[in-house]
Amino acid sequence: MHENGDIDSGYRRIDSFNEETTNKMSEAYLDVLKGIGEDPTREGLLKTPERVAKAMQFLTHGYNLNPEEILMSAKFREEYQQMVIVKDIEVYSLCEHHMLPFIGKAHVAYIPDKHIVGLSKIPRVVDAYARRLQVQERLTTQIRDCIQETLRPLGVAVVIEAYHLCMQMRGVQKQHSITTTSAFTGEFEKDRTRSEFISLITKDHIR
Ligand SMILES: [Zn+2]
Numbered sequence: 001m002h003e004n005g006d007i008d009s010g011y012r013r014i015d016s017f018n019e020e021t022t023n024k025m026s027e028a029y030l031d032v033l034k035g036i037g038e039d040p041t042r043e044g045l046l047k048t049p050e051r052v053a054k055a056m057q058f059l060t061h062g063y064n065l066n067p068e069e070i071l072m073s074a075k076f077r078e079e080y081q082q083m084v085i086v087k088d089i090e091v092y093s094l095c096e097h098h099m100l101p102f103i104g105k106a107h108v109a110y111i112p113d114k115h116i117v118g119l120s121k122i123p124r125v126v127d128a129y130a131r132r133l134q135v136q137e138r139l140t141t142q143i144r145d146c147i148q149e150t151l152r153p154l155g156v157a158v159v160i161e162a163y164h165l166c167m168q169m170r171g172v173q174k175q176h177s178i179t180t181t182s183a184f185t186g187e188f189e190k191d192r193t194r195s196e197f198i199s200l201i202t203k204d205h206i207r
Contacts (some may be wrong), residue, residue, distance in 0.1 A: 104162025155186030
């Protein structure tokens, strides 16, 4: 087992925004402000359409990232064949039904078969898929499939625990409920391996 407590989160700010996109989106958000009955000319809101346009581009910048390439850029030949776990990866995504955040943690494991990947790349893959309009279920399987297809390991496991602001803020009951999704391949489809993984991600932190 290998734990990575010091994750290069890859949450780099994008500082160059597409001007044409920003302008178009700003116009749309100006209409949104009017639509909710606000006065877009009052001081506090003057720059809001542009700010929101830029924020939305940042929150969805995963569309510009190629997760397979991220993994391939740090794929190494190695005979190690034990479970590799990266846990507590921060997840910030937007639900595609309401465009409201869902926030939580991802735990990812794989069992290498001749190839390993630089550990910092796994959180970057999570981020590349999370920074799009998503549903938690698809986010989970996309991360699994990307690792499976790129590294061809003996198995992949992905568990995501998240709370959805569209549930919490829109008055559905059980407002503090956490949604858990999981996806497995190969060795992790065996009860013993999967149980070992689950016990390792639920154990108290070492750090
Ligand atoms: Zn939603």
